[in-house]
Amino acid sequence: MLTVGFLQPDATADGAPSSDEMIEAMADEAERGYDVEEILRRSRGGRPPMGSAASSVESVRLDPELKRDLLLRAAEEHISVSEAIRRAIGQYLRAS
Numbered sequence: 001m002l003t004v005g006f007l008q009p010d011a012t013a014d015g016a017p018s019s020d021e022m023i024e025a026m027a028d029e030a031e032r033g034y035d036v037e038e039i040l041r042r043s044r045g046g047r048p049p050m051g052s053a054a055s056s057v058e059s060v061r062l063d064p065e066l067k068r069d070l071l072l073r074a075a076e077e078h079i080s081v082s083e084a085i086r087r088a089i090g091q092y093l094r095a096s
Contacts, residue, residue: 011017049055062070074084 012022070081070084074081077084079087
């Protein structure tokens with residue numbers, strides 16, 4: 001049975017089948033109780049902040065040649081395309 005977007009009741013989060021031993025271990029853990037403080041520490045989701053406040057997402061249009069050059073440069077430097085763009089903007093602003 002294929003279910004998209006929902007967990008199968010007899011499978012782990014990555015889709016692997018759950019064993020009886022896994023289910024028993026999870027039930028034992030639940031019966032012992034959970035450390036609420038630990039759960040709260042772990043559940044801080046989202047991306048880490050990049051500066052003093054929440055980051056914004058900006059959209060730009062790139063012609064195919066510029067996009068190709070950007071991808072190549074990022075790959076050469078072993079950085080993400082986003083990091084390459086941030087560095088380029090930073091250099092541009094410091095130069096003016």
